[in-house]
Amino acid sequence: MTIDSAKFSGLLQPHYNDALKYSRALCATWSPDDAEDVLQQSFLLALENFGSLRDHSKFRSWFFKIITTTFYSSIRKHFWKKFLPTDAERSGVHSMPEIFDRSVQSENRIVLDKALSGISAKERSALLLFELGNFSIEEITAIQGEKSISAVKSRLSRARAKLRKIIEKEENSLSRMGESSWELNGDLENETLKLITEIRPER
């Protein structure tokens, strides 16, 4: 059976932007290449299984679920990735075009990424599905494959608390750096960004 790519793209377009934002934020401190690998694998899985999606009105939650499970498995795959061909090579397809920004990120984004990477994958996914995907708790429960709504509720609340704590800590450390005797010449914003780039942890 051939894949109806036109129909797939048509259903994808309204949710494309949210899906990409969700995907990028899930892989918070990962490199753009690694984040694109997750997205590419999600697209491939979605294309392969598109025929099994009967109710097209559920495309959005179906596609977000694929991104979520691909992300979970890519965390586990990290070790195997060294020995195996990439998914694209294995499927005999061309690599996806570059999408994610490779330029220096803003200070706020760096702090948020660091905070997101400080919480567990499931907590991160629940929070981002809620904030970026605008999914209800029930929908998140289904996407994450959980049985209990209350488990997702408490996961969300835990994630928020942890995220706040980390952001606060990160911002404090940044302001302390600002108070130190380092000399910043010229444009303050540019110099700060340069400094952040230098101290930003490599993934």
Added chain:
Amino acid sequence: MKHSNSSQRSDQNGKLNKDNNRTLEHHFNQLKQENYDSTFPDIESWIYKTSVNLHTNKKLAQTNERTLHKMKNFFFGSKLRLVYTIVAFAVIIGACNMPVTQTESAGKMITLVIAKDNGDFQSKMNELPWIKNAQVTANENTNNGEVQMLYRVILPNATKDEVIAYANELEKLGNVITIRITPMDYDIKRPLYSAALHDFFSIDVDATGKNDEELKNEIESKLREQGVDMKFRFTTGPDGRREIRLDNEGQIDVNKEPKSFEMNIEDNNGKEHIRFKTQKADPKQFEGKSDPEIREMVRKDLGKNDLKDSDIIIERNGKDVKVKVDLEEKEVK
């Protein structure tokens, strides 16, 4: 007063929470402002190309992925299964190293007692052709006032039938009071894997550049080292291919040989591969079986259902059944 303090604290906490929520909101708002819509046309065209490729490669990709996935998931899918796998490997290794007791034969001993005044018994015994291969000890013994000679004849390599025949020959020399055959068995402990390999050996020979005589000598010498006495004849045909024939076939009973063996000969720089294999069989397994039943057993045992009836030669001598399989397999690369 206490109430007012607590209410003040709660107000402060509320204010802090609001500030914190605002911070989170602020960060998420920035995230929400990111826009990837401009990249959609590129992705759309990639999706189109990919869907065509996927359709072509779907079966191949699925097979590879599923096999790898199944293996990976089986061993590493759950921590519990990983533990089971490690335990299973440990049990297998443990089982292979577990000592098992095997009974091995060091030969057979004929014990005979004769009167001391036995005339020329000893000189007659020394003339027997097989006595050269035996170890003989003689002791003087007194029994009920009569002086006797006790001979112990140890035969390390003789079969049971041969020993019975030798005992009969000794008895015929005369004046024998008692004669007894004793098997000299001993128990040996060895790991299971070693026990499995003990009754089978394999020799590999590179025949490239060797003439027929050199090859024959090398193989016979290697087999002799393992206690197998077989004579071979090699002939090289006009096409350069070598034939192997067992020379003393009529005199050899494979079941009497100490071990089963496999011989692999690489010839003509690896272009030709000759394999010769002997397999010990339980002599009782053919008892009461008809010829078709035996042929079926042989085909099943060798895993060769295409063996013709004429390839399986069955010779019957009373209750004894001798089965010979004429199987010529040449692998030419």
